[in-house]
Amino acid sequence: MDYVTLGIIGCGAIGSDVAMAADNMEEIDRIYLYDIKEEKAEELAGKLKKGAVKNFYDFVGDADIIFEAASQEAVRQYAEKVIEAGKDLIIMSIGSLLDSNLLERLKSKAMEKKCKIYLPSGAVCGIDGIKAAKADVVDEVTLVTTKSPASLGKQLEKRTILFDGVARDAVKKFPKNINVAACLSLAGIGFDKTKVKIVADPVVKYNSHKVLAHGKFGRLRAEVENLPNPNNPRSSYLASLSAIATLRRAIDPIQIGA
Ligand SMILES: NC(=O)c1ccc[n+]([C@@H]2O[C@H](COP(=O)([O-])OP(=O)(O)OC[C@H]3O[C@@H](n4cnc5c(N)ncnc54)[C@H](O)[C@@H]3O)[C@@H](O)[C@H]2O)c1
Structure with missing residues (x-):
C-alpha cells in the first residue's frame, strides 16, 4: 500500500476530530501537527499513535495532504505554499475565498501543479x-x-x-x-x-x-x-464529520456524489 502522510494546520475542535479519525485510517502512516499555540499541537499529539508536532515549513515537503482548520489568516498565510509544494489541500476556513484574487491564484497554481483543493460541505447539506x-x-x-x-x-x-x-x-x-x-x-x-x-x-x-x-x-x-460538537459547543458536529469524509474522499479511489 502507498501510505499517505497528513499535515494538519490548526489543532482546535475540527483539527482534533480529523486527527483522531485519521489516526485510525490504515492508509495514513504519519500525522504532522502544527498550531500557532504549540501546546495545542503537543496535547493532541499525546492522544495519537501516528502524531508528531512539527512546524508547517518543516512538514510541507513531506506531507501528501494538508488539512487546514485554523483561521482565514492561516489560509492566506499557508495555502499558496501548500500548492507551490505540489500538495493537495483541504480548506475549512472557506470564508477566506471570498477574496476572489486569492481564489484565482490558488486555482491557477493548483492547475499548474496538478493539485486538488477540497472544500468540505461543512455544516450544510445539499x-x-x-x-x-x-x-x-x-x-x-x-x-x-x-x-x-x-x-x-x-x-x-x-x-x-x-x-x-x-x-x-x-x-x-x-x-x-x-x-x-x-x-x-x-x-x-x-x-x-x-x-x-x-x-x-x-x-x-x-x-x-x-x-x-x-x-x-x-x-x-x-x-x-445540527447538534453541537461534543468537544466545542460553538461548532456544529457535522462540520467535523464532513471534514473527515472529505479526507476519505481525498484518499479513496472511488468518489461518490456529484
Ligand atoms: N467549513 C465549515 O463549515 C466550517 C465549520 C466550522 C468551522 N469552520 C472554520 O474552521 C476553522 C477551525 O474551526 P474550529 O472550530 O476547529 O476552531 P478552533 O478555534 O477550535 O481551532 C482553531 C485552531 O487553529 C489555531 N490557529 C489559529 N490561527 C492559526 C494560524 N495562523 N496558524 C496555525 N494555527 C492557527 C488556533 O490556535 C486553534 O487551536 C475556523 O476558521 C472556522 O471558521 C468551518
Missing part, C-alpha cells in the same frame, strides 16, 4: 445537488439559517428575520455564518446571486440550515438541524 444542477441553468439558490436569538446575540420573543439579502453582504454582517454561505456560493451561483436569510427563532434549540434552489433540473430543498 451541496451535491447544487453542484449537479449547475451543469445547466440554476435560477435561484437561497440559504435560510435559523438560530436561537441568544446564539445571534439577541433577546426576542418571536421569530424574526434579521437579514435578507445576498451572501456577500450576509457574511459581512454575520461573519459566524461565513463558511456555510461561502461554500454554498462557490458550489452554486456565486456570492452576489446566492440569497441568504438569517432568522432568529426562540422555538429552536439548535442551528439549522435550509438550502432551497430551482432551475432547469427542477427544485431542491435540503435541511439540516
Whole structure:
C-alpha cells in the first residue's frame, strides 16, 4: 500500500476530530501537527499513535495532504505554499475565498501543479445537488439559517428575520455564518446571486440550515438541524464529520456524489 502522510494546520475542535479519525485510517502512516499555540499541537499529539508536532515549513515537503482548520489568516498565510509544494489541500476556513484574487491564484497554481483543493460541505447539506444542477441553468439558490436569538446575540420573543439579502453582504454582517454561505456560493451561483436569510427563532434549540434552489433540473430543498460538537459547543458536529469524509474522499479511489 502507498501510505499517505497528513499535515494538519490548526489543532482546535475540527483539527482534533480529523486527527483522531485519521489516526485510525490504515492508509495514513504519519500525522504532522502544527498550531500557532504549540501546546495545542503537543496535547493532541499525546492522544495519537501516528502524531508528531512539527512546524508547517518543516512538514510541507513531506506531507501528501494538508488539512487546514485554523483561521482565514492561516489560509492566506499557508495555502499558496501548500500548492507551490505540489500538495493537495483541504480548506475549512472557506470564508477566506471570498477574496476572489486569492481564489484565482490558488486555482491557477493548483492547475499548474496538478493539485486538488477540497472544500468540505461543512455544516450544510445539499451541496451535491447544487453542484449537479449547475451543469445547466440554476435560477435561484437561497440559504435560510435559523438560530436561537441568544446564539445571534439577541433577546426576542418571536421569530424574526434579521437579514435578507445576498451572501456577500450576509457574511459581512454575520461573519459566524461565513463558511456555510461561502461554500454554498462557490458550489452554486456565486456570492452576489446566492440569497441568504438569517432568522432568529426562540422555538429552536439548535442551528439549522435550509438550502432551497430551482432551475432547469427542477427544485431542491435540503435541511439540516445540527447538534453541537461534543468537544466545542460553538461548532456544529457535522462540520467535523464532513471534514473527515472529505479526507476519505481525498484518499479513496472511488468518489461518490456529484
Ligand atoms: N467549513 C465549515 O463549515 C466550517 C465549520 C466550522 C468551522 N469552520 C472554520 O474552521 C476553522 C477551525 O474551526 P474550529 O472550530 O476547529 O476552531 P478552533 O478555534 O477550535 O481551532 C482553531 C485552531 O487553529 C489555531 N490557529 C489559529 N490561527 C492559526 C494560524 N495562523 N496558524 C496555525 N494555527 C492557527 C488556533 O490556535 C486553534 O487551536 C475556523 O476558521 C472556522 O471558521 C468551518
